[in-house]
Amino acid sequence: MSNRVAVVGVGQTKYAAKRQDVSMAGLVREAAKRALDDAGMTWSDIDAVVIGKAPDMFEGVMMPELYLADALGAVGKPMLRVHTAGSVGGSTGVMATHLVSSGAHKRVLVVCYEKQSESNATWALSIRLPFTGGSVTGAGGYFAPVIRAYMRRSGAPDDIGIKVSVKDRLNALNNPYAHLKIPDISEEMVRESPMLWDPIRYLETCPSSDGACAVVLTDEDTAKGTPNPPAWVHGTAVRSEPTMGAGRDVVNPHAGRDCAKDVYAQAGVTDPRREIDCAEIYVPFSWYEPMWMENLGFAPEGEGWKMVDDGSTSMKGDLPINPSGGVLSSNPIGASGMCRFAEAALQVRGMAGDHQVDGAKLALGHAYGGGAQFFAMWMVGSEKPNA
């Protein structure tokens, strides 16, 4: 038995390759201030602040919560910093939810960010430890073989990744905060774009973005007094499995399947494909959409690609995936998971603007990280959950 939790404020920065108009502190304040405005609150209303981001070495600041405490109005309050690789935006949201559901706090500000332009993430990801040899080829080099294995396993036609890329880029045109906007995007354009890590083409990859995303979480009583409709948290879950484990399946990870089952059970969802109205899921390379359709139980194993092929995951389909344009359109790494969680909340609040899914009442936010061994999810709804 725990307390109900509401998302009463969401704030995002404009995502861009370089936000040199702001410092790191300015960047996180921009998102936090917008979330507070949405919640009808000021800094002093907040009881605790939780921040999440990817490795400290991305920006060269060790434990940046220390430097950011003042900028985020956290002085005199509890402040925590989560780091769970690429899933961190999600796991930070999950942890902050627990701070409210446990009764510890009534109003929690959650902020995730990355300012990749101030450092060199590729360098930070490629620190070669002594003795380890070296065939490091970046995130694309790691995930391309996984995608190839999925294509072999499922027999998916090779244009599925292209279709996902076009869909997400079209969705991004309706999101004012999206980083990549390619108005004349087409299947030909994606197909003709350079092959980087075969089978991944340039336009099938995510950009590298600066940006921050914030949410304000409250207990039920506090949510009554907020100006805009809340999103209610119906379930949260995290799962991790070993990175180098003999017998783990990187294509369809056990941890992702367990995490989804857990969050569905908490939300009372038995048929996710029918009951969930839309989902924001972590797709940094286009092929991850069909792969996650299977991992999340939206499609039987080997058939996730059919949901892409028949348009089910488009804005006109029965389960729109990434109405915001997703990670393929904006990728402030440490915030990318929080963007998914926040966008899911915007949908069920009816506040997603031009990329609103009509009548969305139940939405899934999803994040994964590392070599697909870390997962975090939440289910949000327009109605209060039972007990």
Added chain:
Amino acid sequence: MSETAEAPGPVTIVETPIHLDYKFTPGVAQSRFLRALERGEITGQRCPKCQKVYVPPRGACSMCGVATDEEVKLSGKGTITTFCVTQIPSPGLVPPYVTAWIRLDGSDITSMFLIQECDPAEVRLGMRVEAVWVEESELVPDLGNIKYFRPIDEPDAEYETYKDYV
């Protein structure tokens, strides 16, 4: 400077280099692995609980959460379970080049290595490959002793035998 000079624009970036030195310790299991490499051998470690063989060994079976100790000598031959053809430059490598996930014979986990002495277009799932070492006089305790893997004249492995190793 005249008083009418335009105000300078905002500072958008400052460079503040960070230099930190670390002394790295590979660990007991990895030290043994590195000493084997120095002799021109590849050794894995077997989990006492699930019997699976890890290479490179890290001193624990991450699935069982128990220490591994038993050394297993491996042949240096293996099967490509999946791969990637990289088309963009990387330090010391001319594109296109192939990195493959290789399940070494006798082990239960894949490692990523370069594939050379082969047209990238010829690389395929299930291809049999072997390690190519530096000259004996150049052997040091470093995984860099294995320069790359190359195809060997053996029939491709059946899909069923390697499909679960990704």
Added chain:
Amino acid sequence: MKSFLRDVAIVASATFETPSEPSRNEVEMLLPVIHDALGQVGLSQGEIGFTVSGSSDYLQGYTFAFVGALDAVGAWPPIRESHLEMDGAFALAEAVAYLQEGHVDTALVYAFARPSRGDLDRTLSVQLDPYTVAPLWPDARGLAGLQAQAMRDSGRYGDVPDVTPTYVGDGVTAVILATGDRARELTKTPVWIRGIDHRIEAQMLGLRDLGSSASTKLAGEGAGATNIDEAYLHVLYPHQELLVKDALGLDRQPVNTAAGPMMVGGLERLATAAKSIAGTGKRAVATATSGACMQQNLVAVLEGAAA
């Protein structure tokens, strides 16, 4: 943490510290310590409901250090797990909140660090404002010296000792938590966490009164640190003991201080406090500190049920 929906106790813990670990990697250091803690209460890893850790990439010298460390846990089938880039004491605070949910009733909290790999005083400079302060490379010990001098200038502390660092180099600590009846099942001597709170101050030294620890005082109030029998304080330099005692109103109580390894030391204080008061019926306070000149502080109040 104002009040708990469910009582949470420390039921076991283990620690290993050394000035400089010569040969083992993180996983090899963690395995025996985690197994020791689990073994004390006869739990297997599969029975742990939630796992959370604390560590710092900058101390380890590479990104995603926590990822490899997870190998020591045996995360299969997949586990509920999280990581804070903070001292393990803050990870323990997260675990206490997590356990309130009621889905699981046990947690493993661990922390690890290998600061002997680098130059700790220099590494910690990278915690400071990246635009205006860190580029000057003020070292951690020098900043602590400013704090000690501010204490002398305040005239409130009598003799303020010199700034001699007391950090231990490398180490790991593991703590097992359990809720209510599960804790009583696992041990005859659970140590109940009666309160836990933490607060942060501004980083810029000019904005703070270095002659007192406002965040320790607030966290102590939040955690209900009154009627204390013994204190286990996380202090990195001898003068900081005076600040913490002042902030928590400690005077006659026995005080046990240690710095421990960075990122591990705070969790170690909570673990040691719990070991010391287990079965005694006593009430202890344990603290953890983080950041330049004790910028962020955690206070936990523990009660060892009488055996």
